[in-house]
Amino acid sequence: MPLLSNGCGHSGRHRGLTYLSMNEIHSRINSGNYAIHKKYSLLINFDGTEIISLNDFVVLPVSGLRANKTGRRPFVRIRGVKGKKSIHILTYEAWYDDELTEGFSVHHQDFNRTNNRYTNLEKLDADTHKLIHTQIDRGYMSYCG
Ligand SMILES: [Zn+2]
Numbered sequence: 001m002p003l004l005s006n007g008c009g010h011s012g013r014h015r016g017l018t019y020l021s022m023n024e025i026h027s028r029i030n031s032g033n034y035a036i037h038k039k040y041s042l043l044i045n046f047d048g049t050e051i052i053s054l055n056d057f058v059v060l061p062v063s064g065l066r067a068n069k070t071g072r073r074p075f076v077r078i079r080g081v082k083g084k085k086s087i088h089i090l091t092y093e094a095w096y097d098d099e100l101t102e103g104f105s106v107h108h109q110d111f112n113r114t115n116n117r118y119t120n121l122e123k124l125d126a127d128t129h130k131l132i133h134t135q136i137d138r139g140y141m142s143y144c145g
Contacts, residue, residue: 011057018059025057035118037094040078040085048091048116051076062087073113088113092121105129 011021020028025043028034034043036054043052051060060076063084075084092106093099095118100106107124108115124132 020057035094044094048087088116091116
């Protein structure tokens with residue numbers, strides 16, 4: 001397991017971020033409500049509402065939470081990783097132990113982009129995804145991404 005790296009070695013709030021102790025990390029893992037994203041060393045709960053960096057023992061702040069159809073997708077930034085990472089993709093990857101590759105995206109089965117519960121997420125190829133959104137969803141919502 002990584003060492004605590006928040007400077008003071010304690011859990012709690014520090015510089016606006018929530019840091020967790022080793023015990024708090026372990027109890028989350030043991031709860032069965034979290035899966036590990038191996039590539040980025042993250043702990044992600046079943047609906048993507050809490051994403052923890054196991055390198056830093058810190059809860060990653062979620063940005064872009066606007067929930068309407070034109071709103072941005074919620075994302076996090078991961079230290080040492082370039083760009084923004086979408087919550088629904090990270091949640092899918094962690095819970096299904098799968099890595100999204102070129103040409104695939106993660107679809108919300110109920111067409112609600114704010115419902116990132118892992119059972120609502122599925123990997124689709126681009127053609128199938130487009131078909132679903134044009135034929136069934138009639139373009140009401142933009143692609144899940
Ligand atoms: Zn979709």
